[in-house]
Amino acid sequence: xxxxxxxxxxxxxxxxxxxxxxxxxxxxxxxxxxxxxxxxxxxxxxxxxxxxxxxxxxxxxxxxxxxxxxxxxxxxxxxxxxxxxxxxxxxxxxxxxxxxxxxxxxxxxxxxxxxxxxxxxxxxxxxxxxxxxxxxxxxxxxxxxxxxxxxxxxxxxxxxxxxxxxxxxxxxxxxxxxxxxxxxxxxxxxxxxxxxxxxxxxxxxxxxxxxxxxxxxxxxxxxxxxxxxxxxxxxxxxxxxxxxxxxxxxxxxxxxxxxxxxxxxxxxxxxxxxxxxxxxxxxxxxxxxxxxxxxxxxxxxxxxxxxxxxxxxxxxxxxxxxxxxxxxxxxxxxxxxxxxxxxxxxxxxxxxxxxxxxxxxxxxxxxxxxxxxxxxxxxxxxxxxxxxxxxxxxxxxxxxxxxxxxxxxxxxxxxxxxxxxxxxxxxxxxxxxxxxxxxxxxxxxxxxxxxxxxxxxxxxxxxxxxxxxxxxxxxxxxxxxxxxxxxxxxxxxxxxxxxxxxxxxxxxxxxxxxxxxxxxxxxxxxxxxxxxxxxxxxxxxxxxxxxxxxxxxxxxxxxxxxxxxxxxxxxxxxxxxxxxxxxxxxxxxxxxxxxxxxxxxxx
Numbered sequence: 001x002x003x004x005x006x007x008x009x010x011x012x013x014x015x016x017x018x019x020x021x022x023x024x025x026x027x028x029x030x031x032x033x034x035x036x037x038x039x040x041x042x043x044x045x046x047x048x049x050x051x052x053x054x055x056x057x058x059x060x061x062x063x064x065x066x067x068x069x070x071x072x073x074x075x076x077x078x079x080x081x082x083x084x085x086x087x088x089x090x091x092x093x094x095x096x097x098x099x100x101x102x103x104x105x106x107x108x109x110x111x112x113x114x115x116x117x118x119x120x121x122x123x124x125x126x127x128x129x130x131x132x133x134x135x136x137x138x139x140x141x142x143x144x145x146x147x148x149x150x151x152x153x154x155x156x157x158x159x160x161x162x163x164x165x166x167x168x169x170x171x172x173x174x175x176x177x178x179x180x181x182x183x184x185x186x187x188x189x190x191x192x193x194x195x196x197x198x199x200x201x202x203x204x205x206x207x208x209x210x211x212x213x214x215x216x217x218x219x220x221x222x223x224x225x226x227x228x229x230x231x232x233x234x235x236x237x238x239x240x241x242x243x244x245x246x247x248x249x250x251x252x253x254x255x256x257x258x259x260x261x262x263x264x265x266x267x268x269x270x271x272x273x274x275x276x277x278x279x280x281x282x283x284x285x286x287x288x289x290x291x292x293x294x295x296x297x298x299x300x301x302x303x304x305x306x307x308x309x310x311x312x313x314x315x316x317x318x319x320x321x322x323x324x325x326x327x328x329x330x331x332x333x334x335x336x337x338x339x340x341x342x343x344x345x346x347x348x349x350x351x352x353x354x355x356x357x358x359x360x361x362x363x364x365x366x367x368x369x370x371x372x373x374x375x376x377x378x379x380x381x382x383x384x385x386x387x388x389x390x391x392x393x394x395x396x397x398x399x400x401x402x403x404x405x406x407x408x409x410x411x412x413x414x415x416x417x418x419x420x421x422x423x424x425x426x427x428x429x430x431x432x433x434x435x436x437x438x439x440x441x442x443x444x445x446x447x448x449x450x451x452x453x454x455x456x457x458x459x460x461x462x463x464x465x466x467x468x469x470x471x472x473x474x475x476x477x478x479x480x481x482x483x484x485x486x487x488x489x490x491x492x493x494x495x496x497x498x499x500x501x502x503x504x505x506x507x508x509x510x511x512x513x514x515x516x517x518x519x520x521x522x523x524x525x526x527x528x529x530x531x532x533x534x535x536x537x538x539x540x541x542x543x544x545x546x547x548x549x550x551x552x553x554x555x556x557x558x559x560x561x562x563x564x565x566x567x568x569x570x571x572x573x574x575x576x577x578x579x580x581x582x583x584x585x586x587x588x589x590x591x592x593x594x595x596x597x598x599x600x601x602x603x
Contacts, residue, residue: 033276037269044265068227068241071129071138077232079118080140084229084239087114087153088142091167102169111167114153126241127156136222139164139242148172153239222246287322290314291329367430374402379473380526382597383410384565387590388573395422396534396590397430397464401437406474409437409446412592413466413509414485414534425462428454429509433468443468443481444517447509451483455513463510467532476524476596481517484508486535487550489557491595493527498557500550529595531557531568536587540576543583548576568593 072080090110091099101107126138137157141150149171155164226240294314316322372383385398395415402408411433415422432450440446447468454464467488469480482488484507487500506517522530533553540548553572560571569591576589 033273037272064225064243064245065227067129067133068225068243071126071241072227072229074129075122075125076118079122080229081232081238083114083119083122083140083153084142085231087111087151087167088144088238090114091142091144091151091169099169102167103165108165108167111153114166119154123154123156126154130156130243135243135245137242137244139224139244140239141226141242142239144169287314287316290316291322291325295329367427368398369400372400372402372408375408377405377473380476380596381471381473381594382565383592383594384569385412385590385592386566386569386573387588388585389588390536390585391419395419395426396536396588397426398532398590398592399430399433400592401434403437403441403470406472407441408471408473409433409443409468410471410478410532410592410594411466411468412485412532412534412590413464414536414588414590415464416462418587421460421462425464429464429466441470442519443470443479444519447481447483447506447517448515451509451515451517452513454510458510461511463508465508471594478522478524478530478594479519480522481519482506483517486533486538488533489531489554490522491529491531491557491561493525496561498529498531498554498561500554524596526596529561529568529593532592532594533572534588534590536585536589537572537576537591539587540580540585540589541583542580548579552579564595564597565593 090113094107094110098104098107122140126140129135130138137155139152139156140154141152143150149169151167151169152164153166222244224242224244226242228237229239229241230236231238291314368385368387370385383400385400387396387398389396395417397413397415398411400408400410413426413429415425415429417425429450432453433446436446436449440449447466465484465486467480467482467485469478471478482503482505484505487502489498490501491498501522503520507515524530538548538550538553542548552575556572556575557568560568563571572591573589
């Protein structure tokens with residue numbers, strides 16, 4: 001199928017290609033109709049010609065039956081009866097081991113007694129009937145009632161079928177296709193062709209289709225019509241006259257029938273194709289072409305979202321699925337226009353909000369210290385921190401500031417919730433900690449004060465986990481309170497290992513008023529480090545829903561224990577990112593490293 005590409009500008013003024021086709025739906029319908037009609041034509045021709053031949057064969061078999069009855073009347077009844085009954089007696093008298101060698105002289109010699117002058121007279125009369133009527137052969141046979149074998153007692157054409165000598169037998173599955181005439185109510189009722197369901201004599205069919213299949217398998221093959229012979233006294237069936245002929249003669253007649261059939265069907269094919277073309281053009285092709293043109297114009301129009309109504313005015317004369325398609329496309333067009341308008345408004349609003357959030361993010365980051373401002377002493381410590389928000393703004397907090405010449409405050413906190421509300425609450429917490437730190441130097445006193453302030457006016461019931469400490473530079477001791485925050489990791493230079501400080505937490509800030517927070521103290525030696533963090537680090541989740549955890553965090557800290565400041569903080573974040581992979585970050589990740597160093601090592 002060849003395609004043309006029509007170049008049209010899109011809404012941004014760029015060029016885009018609209019595919020068109022030279023091989024439209026009309027051509028496809030034509031091919032479909034022609035294929036269907038040809039298929040029906042071939043199937044019908046096969047069925048009709050097969051049925052014709054089946055009927056012709058059936059009619060000829062009825063003639064064969066009549067001829068067999070005539071031959072029975074012409075032949076001497078007593079001689080015929082003796083030949084058939086004596087032949088079966090001889091067969092039954094032969095031992096089975098000799099009978100199995102059906103072509104041996106030892107077996108066939110048992111039947112020599114049958115070849116009397118009367119036998120020869122019957123054969124000559126049957127041979128004359130065969131020659132006069134164009135049969136391939138005529139034979140006389142009996143049936144073994146125990147094995148259904150045919151025992152041939154006479155054949156008019158032994159030169160052609162030399163295997164059918166007097167006494168030769170043949171099992172049912174070995175024989176050629178046979179037709180056995182049956183009777184009912186005193187009238188001849190010809191049966192069908194085909195294998196018998198019970199495995200008895202001959203072959204029988206159950207339907208015309210089976211008949212046709214069977215006859216096709218007999219092309220260039222002989223078949224026989226068997227006319228039953230009855231005992232003149234008892235009336236029992238004692239044998240058969242077999243009239244053999246070739247199927248090739250029937251196939252010659254079939255060819256003539258096909259020529260006539262093809263001529264008639266060809267005319268019908270042309271008429272059906274023209275009618276189908278006419279109906280398809282007005283009922284299907286023309287309406288769909290109109291819809292196709294409307295769709296092309298819709299795609300080409302860069303102002304389509306303002307103009308609209310391309311499909312609503314398409315003329316569809318029918319009230320079927322094509323009209324339903326037109327109505328659906330019209331509704332879809334209106335929905336798309338409304339959707340694009342909404343998206344445009346939402347995009348503008350989102351860009352405005354993102355711009356404001358970016359400004360808010362910059363303001364939030366500017367509020368977090370990157371160094372200890374206002375400290376002029378020759379300290380023996382170093383503090384570094386980092387924060388990565390899960391959204392534009394976050395709810396995590398870290399802070400360190402000077403209380404006096406000998407004391408500094410260090411805090412890390414995690415506000416409940418995410419986004420803008422958490423960020424605003426975080427600002428409040430930072431301000432309250434700084435204000436309280438101007439008049440208090442006890443971590444417990446600072447938290448007691450801000451906890452009561454928040455509980456007094458907290459309609460949203462937000463809370464914050466806080467780890468707040470005050471470090472004495474002169475004494476190298478750090479007094480702290482853990483209000484529901486993560487366990488910090490302490491590195492002792494003497495042990496050369498990071499370990500978690502696992503102890504009972506105090507309640508979070510902003511939840512219960514008048515809490516008396518407990519203080520604890522850590523004494524530091526040169527080389528010691530304290531790693532503080534929020535839950536965004538251990539609870540970082542990979543795609544398989546497993547968390548990073550504090551064990552992996554400790555392994556990373558110990559692996560990089562010789563590093564300092566931002567190098568150590570970045571090592572943990574890189575370890576988390578590697579573990580999480582492409583999974584989305586849902587929580588802020590904030591960390592602080594406090595370490596005791598010599599004056600000349602301080603960053």
